[in-house]
Amino acid sequence: MTTTDPFRELREELDARAAEGLLRKRRIIAGKQQPALLADGEDMLSFCSNDYLGLASHPALIAAVQQAAQEVGVGGGASHLITGHHRLHHELEEALAHFVGMPRALFFSTGYMANLGVISALAGRGDAIFADRLNHASLNDAAVLSRADLHRYPHNDVAALEKQLARSTARRKLVVADAVFSMDGDIAPVPQLLELCERYDAWLMLDDAHGFGVLGAHGKGTLEHFGVHGPRIIYMATLGKAAGVSGAFVAGESELVEYLIQRARTYIYTTAMPPVLAAALLAALPIIEKETSRREQLQTLIATLRGNLKPKQWRLDESITPIQPLIIGSNEDALRVSEHLRERGILVPAIRPPTVPQGTARLRITLSAAHTVEDVMRLVNALHAAEGAQ
Known part of the structure; x- marks a missing residue:
């Protein structure tokens, strides 16, 4: 019997990725998540x-x-439809719906699972999904797995989207877009998207992972930023970014949420998130809404970076959001600049294809209200030095 090496093809693919500058590595972080990190044993400004x-x-x-752990333990115990739907989960869903001004909300374990659950529940064979070309991978994967016809339109191109919608004879139409694009930091033209959905009888699903907590006068996200609302909107936001914890939620009309409880497989067939995390999120929401100084600090930091970094x-x-993309070009150059910064105690990741289009490898600078102006100026000076050394 002839034996073959079952790992040969895997090694060859890994070697090819390394040669193209596409091999990813994990860093081991110790301590709390904050700008001053201990990463792989080194002190870093992140x-x-x-x-x-x-x-x-x-x-x-x-x-x-800490308080919730004493009262309810640390495990979710079961799926939500068995015995996993705790009082704290329910209170969180009601608080989230009230926070974003929508009738109901549904708490998911992750944003990825929320996107998969919603899109696969609402769209299938005979339906059509219209997706921005720069959407997050979870939205793209969900569209493919749904088996609906997938139409991708050029980034933020409302005219192209309208042509696609006008031609469609699908039974159900779903327009899907990042509200804030994760690698570019720009914002979708939400009012125009909603107007098209109303005109062409389509749903509008917005992934506001990077807008929730950041945009709007009270941090209620992209909908508050634009002042839009409507029953055709399906609003998804994650809770592990600006909210500081974990999980995600989908908000919309009551019928929509009830339908997802019955049909969203990533909600039905998984153990509920630990109730202690719901307790943390219930504590986070008033801080997001009332401590407007955090968003003011973010705007100060964004202005400092953009006013002083002159590549x-x-x-x-x-970008007016905390995501500030510095486009370098080649994978190798982006990695080189990222390493230049690391050697000087600053962590900024090099983002490469397929996460971003070919030829647009970049440094994805993300700012936090926990940074100081001095932190940002240290980064600016290090980037100017790195460019001068190119």
Whole structure:
């Protein structure tokens, strides 16, 4: 019997990825999530985190977890439809719905699971999904797995989307877009998208992972930022970024949420999140809403970065959000600049294809209200030095 090496093809693919500058590595972080990190045993100033409001280590959230753990333990125990739907989960869903001004909300374990659950429940064969070309991977995967016809339109191109919607004869139409795009930091034209959905009888699903907590006068996200609302909106936001904890939620009309409880497989067939995390999120929501100084600090930091970072060879793309993309170009150059910063005690990740289009490898700078102006200026000076050394 001839034996073959079952790992040969895997090694060859890994070697090819390494040769193209696409091999990823994990860092081991010790201590709390905050700008000053211990990463792989080294003291670092991090510009990698999505903890936009600096809540991941907030004393009120820690205290909420400690108290809840004494009262309810640490495990979810079962799926929500068996015995896993705890009072704290229910209170959180009601608080989230009230927070974003929608009738009901449903708490999911992750944003990825929320997107998979919603899209696969609402769309299938004979339906059509219209997706921005720069959508997050979870939205793309969900669209493919749904078996609906997938139409991708150029980034934020409302005219192209309208042509696609006008041609469609699908039974059910679903327009899907990031509200804030995770690698570019720009914002979807939500009012125009909603107007098209109303005109062409379509749903509008928004993934506001990077807008929730950050945009709007009270941190209620992209809908508050634009002042839009409507029954056709399916609103998803994650709770492990600006909210500082974990999980995600989907908000919308009561019938929609009830339908998802019955049909969203990623909600039905998984153990409920630990109730202690719901307790932490219940503590986070009032801080998000009332402590507007955190969003003011973010805007100060964004202005500091954009006002002082003046690249000559690279390009700092337009963004009013904490995501500030510095386009370098090649994978190798992006890795080289990221390493230059690491050697000087600063962590900024190099983002490469397939996460971003070919030729647009970049440094994805993310700012937190926990940063200081001095932190940002240290980064600016290090980037100017790195560009001069190119």
